[in-house]
Each structure stands twice: as C-alpha cells, then as structure tokens.
Amino acid sequence: MRPSSLFYNIKQGFKNIWRNRMFSMASIATMAACIFLFSIFFSILINVNYMIRTLEEEVGVSVLFDVGTTDERIKEIGAEIEKIEHVSDIAYTSPEEAWEQFSNEYFEGNEEFAESFRADNPLADSASYTVHVDEIENQDEVVAKIEAIENVRQVNQSANAVKTLTAFNTLMTYGSIAIIAILLVVAVFLISNTVSIGISVRRHEIAIMKYIGATDAFVRAPFIVEGILLGAIGAVLPLTVMYFAYDRLVGALLSRFDILSTIASSLPDTMVVFRTLVPVGLLLGVGIGLFGSIITVRKHLSV
Amino acid sequence: MIDLDHVSKSYEKGQPAVNDITLHVNKGEFVFVVGESGSGKSTLIKLLLHELAPTSGQITVNDHVLSTLRHKDIPKYRREIGVVFQDFRLLNDRNVYENVAFAQHVVEIPGRKIKKRVPEVLQMVGLAEKYRSLPRQLSGGEQQRVAVARAIVNRPALLLADEPTGNLDPRNSLDIMNLLQKINDNGTTVLVVTHNRELVDMFHKRVITMRRGIIASDVEEGKYHEA
Numbered sequence: 001m002r003p004s005s006l007f008y009n010i011k012q013g014f015k016n017i018w019r020n021r022m023f024s025m026a027s028i029a030t031m032a033a034c035i036f037l038f039s040i041f042f043s044i045l046i047n048v049n050y051m052i053r054t055l056e057e058e059v060g061v062s063v064l065f066d067v068g069t070t071d072e073r074i075k076e077i078g079a080e081i082e083k084i085e086h087v088s089d090i091a092y093t094s095p096e097e098a099w100e101q102f103s104n105e106y107f108e109g110n111e112e113f114a115e116s117f118r119a120d121n122p123l124a125d126s127a128s129y130t131v132h133v134d135e136i137e138n139q140d141e142v143v144a145k146i147e148a149i150e151n152v153r154q155v156n157q158s159a160n161a162v163k164t165l166t167a168f169n170t171l172m173t174y175g176s177i178a179i180i181a182i183l184l185v186v187a188v189f190l191i192s193n194t195v196s197i198g199i200s201v202r203r204h205e206i207a208i209m210k211y212i213g214a215t216d217a218f219v220r221a222p223f224i225v226e227g228i229l230l231g232a233i234g235a236v237l238p239l240t241v242m243y244f245a246y247d248r249l250v251g252a253l254l255s256r257f258d259i260l261s262t263i264a265s266s267l268p269d270t271m272v273v274f275r276t277l278v279p280v281g282l283l284l285g286v287g288i289g290l291f292g293s294i295i296t297v298r299k300h301l302s303v
Numbered sequence: 304m305i306d307l308d309h310v311s312k313s314y315e316k317g318q319p320a321v322n323d324i325t326l327h328v329n330k331g332e333f334v335f336v337v338g339e340s341g342s343g344k345s346t347l348i349k350l351l352l353h354e355l356a357p358t359s360g361q362i363t364v365n366d367h368v369l370s371t372l373r374h375k376d377i378p379k380y381r382r383e384i385g386v387v388f389q390d391f392r393l394l395n396d397r398n399v400y401e402n403v404a405f406a407q408h409v410v411e412i413p414g415r416k417i418k419k420r421v422p423e424v425l426q427m428v429g430l431a432e433k434y435r436s437l438p439r440q441l442s443g444g445e446q447q448r449v450a451v452a453r454a455i456v457n458r459p460a461l462l463l464a465d466e467p468t469g470n471l472d473p474r475n476s477l478d479i480m481n482l483l484q485k486i487n488d489n490g491t492t493v494l495v496v497t498h499n500r501e502l503v504d505m506f507h508k509r510v511i512t513m514r515r516g517i518i519a520s521d522v523e524e525g526k527y528h529e530a
Contacts, residue, residue, distance in 0.1 A: 005411040208392055211352065212457070213382035214409040216375075 001217060009218070013225025016198045023194040024230060030190045031234025031288065034183035035281050039242045041176035042280065043273050048169045050268040052136065055165070060091075060130040061143055062156040067125045069151045074127060077149055081131055084145050086138035091130045098126045136166055184288060191230050191292030195223050199300045206301070220297045224290065231289020232282065239281045246270055304330040304461055304492045305351065310360030311516075312346050319358070320346040322516035328494065330460075333487045335503050336496045337527050338513035344496045347513070348465050351494075352386060353377055365460050382410050385454030385462040385491075389469035391446045393438045399425065399449050400434040406453045420456060428452045428482060444475025451482055455491065462486060464495045468502065476502060503527040 001009070017024040063081065065074055074092075081090055093101075131146065133139045143155050199206070209219050247270055305328035313319040321343045328334055336344050349355040350362060353369050362369045365383050372380055393402050400421055407417045425431045428448040438446050447467060454462060464483060468476035480495075480502050487493040497503060503510060503526065510525030511518055 002411050002413065004414045005408070008408050204392070205394055208394070208405075209409050210378075211381060211386050212406045212409045212453075213378040213380075215378045218409060218411065 001221070005218065006221075009221035010225050012222035013229055016202070016222055016226040017229060020194060020198050020201060023197050027187075027190045027194045027230045028234045028237070030183075031187045031231060031285060032237045034180070034187045034288075035235045035285055036238035036241065037183060038176075038180050038284065039238055039277055039281055041172065041180065042277050043242070043246065045169065045172055045176065046273050046276065047267055048165055048172065050272070052165050052169065055136075059136070060089075060132045061139065061146070062154075063129040063131060063146055063152060064154040064156070065125075065127060066151045066153045069127075073151055077151060078129055080149055081129060081146055084142055086133050086135070086142050087131055088134040089132040093128045093130060095125065095127050098128065136163065184284075187234070187288050188292045188295075191227055191289055192296040194230065195227055195293045195296040196300050198223060198226060199296070220301055223297050223301070224293050227289040227291075227293025227296075228286055229289070231285040231287070231292070233285075234289070235282050235285025239278055242277070243274060246273065304328050304332070304365055305494070306361075306363040307350075308361045308363075310350065310357045310362055312343075312350060312355060313358045319516050321350065321357070323360070324516075324518055326511070326518065326521070328492065330492055331487070331490055333484065333493045333506075333508045334495070335506070335508055335510045335525075335527075336494060336513060337498070337503060337510060338519070341515075342513040343516040344513055345465065346516075348386075348463055348496060351461075351463060352384065353380060378410075382457055383460045385457070385459035387447070387450050387454050387462070387464040387467045389466035391438070391443075391450045391470075393446060393449055393453075395438050398435050398437050399430055399441070399452075402438070402449050403452045403456050406456050410457055412457075424452045424456045427455075427485070442475070443471050444478055447471060447475070447479050448482065451479065451486070455486055459491060461492045461494065464493070464497075466496055466498065468497065468499050473501070477505075480506060500527040 063077070065077065069077075078090060078092060081087060131142065133142050139157060143157055146152055146155050206219055250267065305326065307324050307326040310321060310324045310326075311319050312321040324343075324347075336347065338344050346355065350357055350369075351364060353372065356370070364380075367380050367383075369380075394405060397405065403421045403424060404417050407420065412420070422431060422434070425434055428451055430445060430448055430452065433441065433445065438449065441449070447470075451467075462483070467479055467483070471479060476499060483493050483495060484506070507524045509521070509523050510527065512520045512522075512527075
C-alpha cells in the first residue's frame with residue numbers, strides 16, 4: 001500500500017470511530033476497564049515479585065557443624081555445598097565473627113560485659129556457612145541435600161515469609177489471569193461489534209469501492225485501523241490514570257495499613273513498574289483491537 | 304473489447320436469466336442494450352463486472368478471460384471498467400470533488416495526481432463550479448454527472464451504464480447521453496442499458512434487444528424495438 005493510501009486509510013479509521021462514536025466509546029470504556037484492572041493486577045504482581053526477589057537475596061540457610069569438626073572438614077563441607085544445584089552463594093562465618101556479631105547486637109551500650117567473654121568465646125563451636133539459593137522454591141531441596149552431608153549438625157531455614165509471599169503470588173497470578181481472560185473476551189467482543197456496525201453503516205461505500213476496483217486490503221484497512229485505534233485509546237487512558245495515581249495509591253495503602261509499612265522498603269521504584277507495564281498494556285490493547293477487527297473483517301467483509 | 308461465447312447464467316429457480324448469448328462488441332463502439340424488465344440486461348452487466356460468474360460459456364473483456372481471473376486480479380480488472388447506475392450511488396456525506404476523488408483514492412493514485420485529474424474531469428462533465436456541493440444540493444442530472452465523472456476519472460477502457468437516465472427528466476437525460484457520446488468520442492467503449500425509446504432512436508447507434516435471456520435482435524444504427 002502506498003504511503004498516501006495508508007494515510008488515507010488511517011484518516012478513514014478515525015472517521016469510522018467518529019461516525020460510530022457511541023459504540024466506539026463503549027468499546028474504549030470496556031477496553032479501558034480491562035487494561036486498568038490488568039494494570040492493577042500487574043502492578044501487584046511486579047511488587048510481590050520484587051519483594052520475593054529482595055527477600056530471597058536476604059534470606060539464607062545457616063549450616064552448623066558437629067562439635068569438634070576440624071577446619072579442614074568444614075572447608076570440605078563448604079566445597080560439597082557449593083557443588084549442590086541451585087546454590088547461588090555461600091559465605092563462611094568463623095566463631096570469632098559470630099561472637100562479634102552477637103555481642104554487637106546483644107551488648108550494645110554495655111560493651112564491657114562482652115569484653116569479659118573475650119578470652120573464652122561462648123560460640124566457639126558456632127562456625128557456620130550462610131547459603132543462598134537461586135530461587136526460594138528450591139530451598140527445601142537444597143536443605144535436604146546439606147543435611148545429608150556428614151558432620152552437619154543443623155540447618156536453619158527462615159524462609160516462611162518468602163514462602164507465604166510466593167504462594168500469594170501464585171494465587172494472584174492465577175486469579176488475575178482468569179479475570180483478565182474474561183475481560184479480554186468481553187473487550188474483543190465489543191470491538192468486534194463496533195467494527196461490524198461500522199461495516200454495515202458503510203456497506204454502500206464498500207460496494208462502490210469494489211465496483212471501482214479496490215483491493216481486499218484497501219477495503220479492509222480502515223476497519224483494522226479502527227480496531228487498533230480503539231484498542232490503543234482504550235489502553236492509553238487507563239495507563240495514564242495509573243501513572244498519575246500509582247504513587248498516591250501505594251502511599252495511601254501504606255499509611256492505612258501499618259502492617260504494610262514494614263515492607264515499604266522492599267517495594268520497587270515506580271519507574272520499574274511502568275517500564276514493563278506501559279509496553280505490555282499498550283501491546284495488549286493494540287493486540288485486542290487488531291484481533292477483534294481482523295476476525296470481524298474476515299467474517300463480514302468477504303471482498 | 305467484449306466477447307461473449309455461448310454464455311448462460313441460471314439462478315437457482317426458474318429459467319436462465321441469460322440463455323446462450325454470443326456477442327461481440329468492438330473497441331470504441333457505442334452500444335445500446337434494450338429490453339423489458341427481466342429480459343437479462345442487468346444480469347449481463349453483472350456478468351461483465353464479474354460480480355456474477357456464468358453458468359456456462361466464456362466471457363472475454365479487454366483481453367481478460369473472466370473465468371480464468373484469480374480473486375486477487377479482480378480489482379485490477381475492474382479498474383479498466385467504469386460503471387454508472389440509475390440511482391447514482393454517490394456518497395452523500397462527501398462533496399462533488401470528494402466523490403470523484405474517492406474513485407482515485409480507492410485505486411491508490413497518488414494525491415498530487417488526484418488534485419490534477421479530478422478538476423479536469425469535473426470540467427468535462429460541466430460541474431467545475433459545483434465541486435464543493437453535496438449530492439443533496441444537486442439536481443438529479445447533476446448527480447448523474449458526478450457519477451459519470453467518478454466512472455471515467457480512472458480512464459476506463461469500457462464504460463457500462465445501467466439505466467443512466469432512468470431517474471431523469473428528458474432534458475437531463477439528453478444531457479447525460481450527450482456526455483456519454485463525448486466520452487465515447489474520446490475512445491472509450493460505451494455500453495448503455497436503457498428503457499428510453501426516444502434517446503435510443505435519436506442516437507442511431509447499434510441496438511441489441513434482449514428478450515427472456517436471449518438476444519432477440521442486434522442492429523447497427525438501429526431503433527428501439529418493443530419486446
């Protein structure tokens with residue numbers, strides 16, 4: 001298609017929307033509601049995922065050894081742990097470091113008491129490895145393998161919060177997929193309906209076009225453009241609203257529910273959310289518009 | 304220009320609308336096709352436009368054998384044919400200029416060529432002054448002139464006119480026929496389906512009379528014969 005014809009058809013697409021404005025508005029509103037809900041679910045998922053990743057980085061597994069295990073054996077155990085699949089990182093804490101950490105936290109302000117234990121470290125047998133796994137789902141498997149290593153006395157897990165979040169995330173993912181799927185079907189149906197009304201309104205014009213010698217693509221193009229535009233407008237509106245309302249919404253939620261304020265520090269930056277949300281939302285809108293108009297044009301416009 | 308070789312067209316019920324017609328129209332000819340309602344004239348136009356396919360026989364128009372045309376080649380074929388209808392079939396929400404330019408946009412003529420060609424054609428049909436008028440602001444004769452302008456703006460080799468004067472008074476009818484004559488003088492083959500006895504008799508052209516799907520008579524410089 002020539003550039004001038006493309007421009008002509010884009011103009012016709014806009015005209016179709018205007019001529020058929022009541023139905024166009026209904027389509028745009030449904031699409032906007034759909035993308036808005038999608039944005040909300042998507043933002044929650046991104047936030048929860050981000051929190052899980054942050055916590056995964058922080059939450060490690062502590063590996064303690066049998067009393068009297070030699071330094072050489074501890075090194076061997078370290079090497080064995082490193083070989084286990086899904087282990088992303090391993091760090092050694094010597095008894096001295098463990099005591100220093102403990103005394104710093106426990107005797108804060110009363111350092112002289114800590115000083116009295118210096119000669120006889122109460123945590124002499126508390127050398128440990130802190131092991132991080134790549135994904136929290138793999139932690140149980142890794143723990144079982146570490147526990148099976150000889151001279152390992154105890155393995156401490158502290159990933160319950162992450163596990164709960166992961167479960168919540170999975171639930172949210174399935175829930176949002178189901179709701180969004182229903183809304184998408186409704187949006188496709190409405191766009192298809194709007195385009196088919198446009199076709200019937202322009203049936204006379206289409207007949208003339210065919211007599212004159214318009215190609216199939218030329219006859220169909222304005223309706224495809226119309227679908228894409230409806231989808232794009234239906235996506236831009238809620239994304240704009242989300243962009244301006246997002247920070248306020250998060251702020252309001254955090255101040256209203258105290259329990260949430262503790263996790264505020266592990267929430268992603270607004271731009272992190274929108275860098276993904278905007279292209280995905282736009283693609284979704286345009287995709288639905290394109291799909292809705294193509295199926296309608298194929299059904300009602302055999303040229 | 305037009306060759307029909309034993310062409311028949313049957314619909315589901317009743318006798319064939321066109322029954323074993325063989326016909327030849329030369330390039331540059333002006334032909335009237337006359338006959339009563341139901342004689343097969345409109346079916347003939349639809350067959351020539353490749354809107355309908357014949358049940359049997361072969362149609363060749365401007366060297367295109369229509370039965371061998373692929374679906375994607377139909378638009379290209381139709382660009383070689385202009386068509387005018389009794390009811391004008393203009394776009395009522397667009398002015399005269401836009402109605403004529405529409406035919407060029409549809410076949411993807413570049414904008415600068417459209418701007419040059421449309422005023423030329425409007426000048427030819429005598430509507431240069433009214434290029435901004437909407438169809439409802441024009442008389443029937445003027446509306447048909449717009450339809451003729453739209454039909455010839457892409458320089459077709461063949462112009463088909465289906466009852467072009469059916470909705471017009473005698474004076475406007477004569478104007479339209481004179482316009483079609485002018486187009487024919489410029490080299491376009493013209494085939495006019497009509498009921499208008501006076502005009503047919505006035506123009507002394509080839510007259511093909513159809514009756515119940517067959518060609519009842521085909522006379523050079525003929526007159527209208529009641530079927």
